[in-house]
Amino acid sequence: MRQLSYSEAIREALRLEMRRDSTVFLLGEDVGQFGGCFGVTGDLYKEFGEDRVRDTPISETAIIGAAVGAAATGMRPVPEIMFCDFLTVCMDQLVNQAAKMRYMFGGKAKLPMTVRAPVGGGISAAAQHSQSLEAWFTHVPGIKVIMPSTAADAKGLLTAAIRDDNPVMFFEHKLLYPVKGEVPEGEYVVPLGRADVKREGSDVTVVATSIMVSRALEAAEKLAAEGISLEVIDPRTLVPLDEDAILASVEKTGRVVIAQEAVTRSGFSAEIAAVIAEKALDYLDAPIKRVGSKWAPIPFAGVLEQFILPGTEDIIAAVKELV
Numbered sequence: 001m002r003q004l005s006y007s008e009a010i011r012e013a014l015r016l017e018m019r020r021d022s023t024v025f026l027l028g029e030d031v032g033q034f035g036g037c038f039g040v041t042g043d044l045y046k047e048f049g050e051d052r053v054r055d056t057p058i059s060e061t062a063i064i065g066a067a068v069g070a071a072a073t074g075m076r077p078v079p080e081i082m083f084c085d086f087l088t089v090c091m092d093q094l095v096n097q098a099a100k101m102r103y104m105f106g107g108k109a110k111l112p113m114t115v116r117a118p119v120g121g122g123i124s125a126a127a128q129h130s131q132s133l134e135a136w137f138t139h140v141p142g143i144k145v146i147m148p149s150t151a152a153d154a155k156g157l158l159t160a161a162i163r164d165d166n167p168v169m170f171f172e173h174k175l176l177y178p179v180k181g182e183v184p185e186g187e188y189v190v191p192l193g194r195a196d197v198k199r200e201g202s203d204v205t206v207v208a209t210s211i212m213v214s215r216a217l218e219a220a221e222k223l224a225a226e227g228i229s230l231e232v233i234d235p236r237t238l239v240p241l242d243e244d245a246i247l248a249s250v251e252k253t254g255r256v257v258i259a260q261e262a263v264t265r266s267g268f269s270a271e272i273a274a275v276i277a278e279k280a281l282d283y284l285d286a287p288i289k290r291v292g293s294k295w296a297p298i299p300f301a302g303v304l305e306q307f308i309l310p311g312t313e314d315i316i317a318a319v320k321e322l323v
Contacts, residue, residue: 009151028080060089071113084117099142127297132262149213151181156190193240201231219315254285264292
């Protein structure tokens with residue numbers, strides 16, 4: 001099967017959906033002629049023109065406000081917020097408008113809007129451009145939340161998100177953009193709410209999101225040499241969450257580590273831990289362990305940034321506390 005980078009897979013999903021459905025359009029800062037801050041939208045401007053790949057002013061409030069209005073009146077907008085940190089600027093449009101509108105109109109209104117936003121650290125972009133804020137949106141009824149970890153999942157999940165009639169937050173880790181993987185050609189859809197077992201194992205379950213999936217797989221390779229078998233579960237979508245897949249793995253292994261890049265306090269790993277504690281406590285042979293960033297803003301200096309962010313060795317250390 002052919003190889004595409006994560007960013008190429010996202011662009012292919014956008015291109016195919018824009019060709020398939022004339023109501024799909026893109027908007028955001030520098031998504032048009034410049035091709036996106038991280039080059040993801042690339043040449044889509046040349047193919048679809050400025051009417052469907054729209055450069056906007058530097059106003060996240062305007063970007064999401066326009067997208068909400070367009071979605072409510074029959075379009076399928078895909079707004080890009082250049083860094084997920086800037087979602088703080090447009091929270092009212094997302095939380096009080098987009099998330100509530102379909103419910104408050106008794107289902108008569110649809111809000112088919114997919115918000116793309118890069119997340120995560122690792123590029124020395126400092127405290128205001130490096131956060132992982134996905135947990136905020138999982139707390140809001142009416143919003144779906146996706147965090148793909150591979151190029152294939154990025155293509156399939158973005159296609160599903162664009163076709164969904166509800167607002168979807170689509171979080172892309174910056175360090176994943178150049179990472180290549182096998183990606184199916186043509187139409188490819190990954191249903192929302194279906195986790196993926198990235199590696200089967202028997203001793204410890206690692207539930208990992210976004211870039212922490214690849215780090216969990218690295219940890220699994222290293223620990224296999226020591227006779228410790230990890231099962232790596234990628235939820236792929238946080239809302240809806242595939243609880244059954246997670247619980248089935250915990251039932252099998254009896255031990256679980258939950259890995260995210262965001263800080264652990266009030267992170268989505270806490271929600272997964274709560275689900276396991278409420279529904280699979282009797283299967284646990286050891287306490288639930290969580291791995292995440294240290295409780296501090298993300299520094300600009302590379303050496304300090306790496307100290308703050310979680311990595312493969314943190315997962316290994318957590319696993320070894322359980323076995």
